[in-house]
Amino acid sequence: MGLRDALDEGRFAVTAEVGPLKGTDTAEAFEVADLLKGKVDAANVTDQQSAVMRLGSLATSSLLVGRGLDPVYQLTCRDRNRIALQSDLLSAHVLGIRNVLALTGDFPTFGDHPDAKAVYDLDSVQLAWAMRRMNEGYDISGHELEGKTDFFIGAVVTPYTDTEEAFELQCIKMEKKIEAGARFFQTQAVYDATVFERFMKRAGKLGVPVLAGIIPLRSDKMARYMNRNVAGVYVPDDVIAEMAGAEKKMSRGLEIAARLIKELRSMCQGVHIMAIGMEKKVPEILELAGLS
Amino acid sequence: MIRSEQKPFEEILGSLEGDESVFILGCGGCAAACGSGGEPEVLDMRARLEGQGKSVSGHAVVDFLCQKALVISRLGARRAELEAADSLLVLTCGVGVQAVAAVVARPVHPGCNTVSLGGAKGEWQGAERCLECGDCLLDATGGLCPLTLCSKGLTNGACGGAKRGMCEVSEHRPCGWELIYKRLASTGRLEKLRTFVPPKAYDRMRPRAEWLATSVWDIEAHAPPADGAERR
Incomplete structure (x- = not known):
């Protein structure tokens, strides 16, 4: 059982996130994996998130396979050219990884190696297409593979944008990703059901499952920070006020996350919970949302 | 030239x-x-x-x-x-x-x-x-180059990192793809955005040998050492 089965069977899918650490310590990742196992359909493994150098998503995804938790191997275009991307994908297949999420990747200047050379040899649409070609038994130059891949190809989309142009660009690119081979989508964090509803009016017609992104808030300060600095994230004023007025902010953040899941549930095919340091609270969110 | x-x-x-x-x-x-x-x-x-x-x-x-x-x-x-x-x-x-x-x-x-x-x-x-x-x-891009206007040189559309129309890399740099969108919208050619652009042939960015041979590169490559010493 895993993400593909859940979506194929039409069950409301739940994915969470495992973030590899900077270093060789895997204890935390294993602890989170064991806690999530049986409670979520799959766990994303982030690829050098925010351009910060860490343990790789390929190795960590492979460890999750061994642990019995279905991984969603995140792969960005920032650090690898088309040769490395395809080779890593072949490696992923033989290690038992099936779900792959194609991402562009934050620019290196965001991270802890700001002087790094950015690659972007392929973009996220071309990466999804490359996976489809590999599923068909070819590399992107058209050479036949000795043994093809069987990837469940995922991509990302941002439901909220602060300009109309960006919204249209997101919707058009989503369609291009589907044509290229994407079979499921995970979204940037959603905090406003009406914003998500507007997006799903467009995206829902495309016939590809969408998992709404959920990031539990820890404080009103965190919400304001994200509104200022994180593209595609918009926390409405009433939610910020609710967090500001709460005595136990962490618990209130989990309640708001659960409430959002209940609101979004009828509009999409699943949720993707990005707990960013609060992974151990994911089961509690699911319980509050009536999903456990 | x-x-x-x-x-x-x-x-x-x-x-x-x-x-x-x-x-x-x-x-x-x-x-x-x-x-x-x-x-x-x-x-x-x-x-x-x-x-x-x-x-x-x-x-x-x-x-x-x-x-x-x-x-x-x-x-x-x-x-x-x-x-x-x-x-x-x-x-x-x-x-x-x-x-x-x-x-x-x-x-x-x-x-x-x-x-x-x-x-x-x-x-x-x-x-x-x-x-x-x-x-x-x-x-395909309304006469605006995505390789120079987009920080990441993306050819199939915006990355999603723009904030208020500005690039994630610099708040002083407009998102190239939002500019391209506006230009295509103004000429009624938004359908151009829907075409898949295949991976770029980056080998075509390297200068061809026959042209380098007519340029200053070639003079430098074949000039004897300026100090008169033997090149080892």
């Missing part, structure tokens, strides 16, 4: 699909010197397009297409022919195509690929707008 060469004729014809009438614009500067867009090439292109049943409403050669003020003043005298055209076919480098696209409201099709001379072109105004990639994408 910025070196350009004409795109394959089939590609040019493909880009003009749906346009009944076209105005051809050449450049009396670099493109004339390279034989890609001077007067003879413009006349030859006119004959070939008419041979394919295209209506050519007019043609002009401007020195230099990279100078927007010159383009505006020269095209001002050709308004009737431009108004009769559905689009413009521009035979020059990527800088010139972008300059023309910025000063006309009609769609602009690049007729040339700009190719690399390995940095030996010298100073050229607007050169930062063209990466000399050897496979011009400007037809």
